[in-house]
Amino acid sequence: MSKMENNNCATCPAHNLANLTKLGVDMTNFDYVVALAGNPNTGKSTVFNNMTGLRQHTGNWPGKTVGRAEGGFIYADKRFKIVDLPGTYSLLSTSTDEEIARDFILFGQPDVTVIVVDATRLERNLNLVLQVLEITERAVVCLNLMDEAKRHKIQIDYRTLSKSLGVPVVPTSARQGDGIKELLNSIYQVSIGEYKCKPHRISNEIKNVSNAVEKLNRIISEKFPQLPNTRWIALRLLEGDQKIIDAVRSGEIGSLSRSDEMVVK
């Protein structure tokens, strides 16, 4: 029943509560959950501290290599829980950190995933951004280190970037605290569904394999018509990703569909 209600509620939280609990996130006192992803060395933790105002207790998660921190903030009367994921270059490789980040975004379905990006090395950072946009429908790009970019005479047309990526892009200089308010506002708007993301999907044909991908894609979308990005699942299956194989086998993958598509305007 609750699922039906979800489908008709544009402002309801999108996260998968059961999975979040499994991942160890306590959501009792929060309305929305925000995941913070980004390459290492992009000032991710500065952004995190700025958003939480460092007043919040930042408990280290028991991760094997690098801990994940949790914090919270209140914006426009909504209570947000923010989970700092380990800094990674990619979500496709096999390291523990990348698996933690990938599983959280995919199975926890945070209401918003904020991707912190180093403005001085946009191209390299876009690798992670594009990968995140493949697996989530709700994201905000935080274009950090704008002060550094300025020092290096780099100019970024963030409006065009936002249009290309289909998600809000907020320029910030977290070290100075610039742009954090705007970032919070964007997070809020995406959370309550006021801003509808149309995430960019990898457009290029993938060398030598497009036939196989298309074939598999067709079968998957037949079985799970509500899934927004079946091509990505096809790619993961073709790479032999055991987590995804298991999720397809158990049918869990079907429950990860976003409800936005169902909303009738």
Next chain:
Amino acid sequence: MEPLITLIVGIGVLVVIILIAAPEKGLWSRWAKQKTQREKVLVEDALKHLYDCEYNNIDCTLNSISGNLSISGDQASKLISKLEELGLIVRKNGKIILTNEGRLYALRIIRTHRLWEKYLADNTSVNETDWHNLAELKEHELSNDEVNKLAARLGNPLQDPHGDPIPSESGEIPKVKYFDLSQLSVGKFGRIYHIEDEPGEVFAQINAQGLYPGMQVRVLEKSNTRIKFEYEGEECVLAPVLASNVHVIPLEDNEEITKDFENLSSISVGEEVVVVALSKALRGQQRRRMLDFGIVPGTLIKAQLKSLSGDPTAYEVRGTTIALRKNQSDKIYIKRKEKV
């Protein structure tokens, strides 16, 4: 206490410890190896041998089994009776044939062996000449469950590092058509599909030439005594015996040919070049890290800085500075930009 006597006793104790604990040659590791020589190992090795015969359409005999497992003929015939008892083989007109069950069992051992080789290649720093021997031991130790977990962790790979297909859990294995390198005609390009890892001495010799599955080769000259070919800009001569252990697939026309490309390590500071390919020898984590950094075919890359001892070198890639060791940049093929 007399110091001289104490010193001698001390040295004695040290020598004894080294004798016992030395890796590979020590008493401890010898004992550990001995322990694995049990019946189960013999059964499994025999099944593997029988499967090999079947795969290559050769008839297996008692002799070939006793030779392959280095056991006496008497032991071999006992072993065969045992296998028959277990329902893993049947004997028909003097031929030894695998039953369905026996074949599946053999494939499971082969799957374990090849997965373990893949694991060693991708996730450890074990030398390639040791992969086969370590896998020979490991294949008898892992349970079915452990094997499946290992496969999942490795992303369910299809081929082992020698290019051999890894059978699936249900024992499926595809047949691929390949030739010996000695059969490739002069002037033709081929891609190394597989390098036979047995016997070990031959593999070590081929390996010493730096050949890997996935490498592109072209035969330059062929005679009864030697085969001369080039790969990645280098020339290499192999005796036909060795060359027949290198299996190749003829290249189709549309595959990009990477023969005369230089290595990234050959460029000098300040030079900017284009990446054309990553060598197959760049494996596992190493390879994924390179890709994460955005080092893919078509990437512009510029040597920026040499460390004060000359290695590693820092390269500018997509606006970031990344240090690569020479043994990494050796495995990245580049093309110099044409002067405009």
Next chain:
Amino acid sequence: MMNVINRSKNELIISEASKLRWEIGENLHDSIIESIYMDAEKISGKVVSFIGEKPKFDFDRIVDKIVTSKWTGFPIMFLILAFVFWLTIVGSNYPSRLLASFFVDTIHPILKDYANIIGLPLFIGGVLIDGAYISMAWVVSVMLPPMAIFFPMFTLLEDFGYLPRVAFNMDNLYRRVGAHGKQALTMSMGFGCNAAGVIATRIIDSPRERLIAIITNNFSLCNGRWPTQILIATIFIGSLVPPVFGGLISAAAVVAIALLGIFLSLVVSWGLSKTVLKGEASAFSLELPPYRPPRILQTLYTSLIDRTIFVLGRAVVFAIPAGMVIWLVSNINVNEISLAEHFIKWFDLYALIIGLNGVIVLAYVIAIPANEIVIPTILMLTILTLGISDVGAGSGILFELDNAADVASILHAGGWTTLTGINLMLFSLLHNPCSTTIFTIYKETGSIKWTLISTILPILMGLTVCFFLTQIWRISSGI
């Protein structure tokens, strides 16, 4: 029924996928990343532009050229690190003494008086105030100031971007022993505190190289061991030469021990990478970030919270029970003499073979929480066994003397020779990590096996080195 149909449909997807995988081969991962980067290139090409001309004066490039050049690279690295160490040692001297006099000379008597007033039994007061409190006070006053100076300076260098260049310069050496260039950094961090050095190995993202860095970190002579080295070198080595050269020679001896530590860390790294760690994954990657102006206040704050307080907290937790144990073994008497004396007599038999003595061995056993309290423990145990009562604060109570000559006379009375001194210096370098570090290693590796190896390996090395040195020394000196 529905479920069964659903399942079989799901299985169909999976079996179709595995069939297709054989067709497309193993290059898919490469191709996917290639496609992503093609898009990334397109997008960033559209939105990124440079204002005006590219700056002629490229600060980063020039700094890089200087710090990695053959001629200036090493001197700069050496000077910066030497400055950091010098400032740590010199700068922490005064605050350490201040803290010690506050905690030990001021607060301790007050606590004792208070215990008397409320009528606390002598035994309880001894365990809590003379044992637990004093040991905690020592640990805080000797550990806090150097860490509060060393960590922020190190963090500033890290934030500025210099440290990755050090790793870049040193990598060639570390590559040869199968390790990562960043180990040069974690090793330097270990000179401040091994526990912090072990935590710092998080910067190494390749599992094998990280384990090597963790296990060998203990060979960096940490802050807690420098004073021991300096004191013992002054008493036993400086005294061998005319007083004019005394200072110089003893300083040289200490530096030699530190260099021996670096050398051994390389040898052990090599050995580990060739044997037990052969089976661990290895992937080198090192990014050189752009230089960024460090933010002093932020750095002070985070390095104090994340490193100093964190490590200190762990040390205090271990110091309290150890302090109790120290007091108890010195005050519980069995057959007229204390437990400590029993132990010392028993250890003496074996310790003399390796050129140490029972006091030193017992001190290293019970002072496991911090190397800083080894010398106070040795002094306390020595006067306890000798029955001297005019120095120190009483049995089981740690103390230190300001004058090296006074320490020397106590140690000589305890039967120490030059050989004992040299062996103590070697053993101080080569023994188990302190309990804080052991606990940290366990936390970081999550493995009992690696924790045990990192704990036992240096002790075995220390015992072996001391043993052989002692026999050779005795043979050559004809005793």
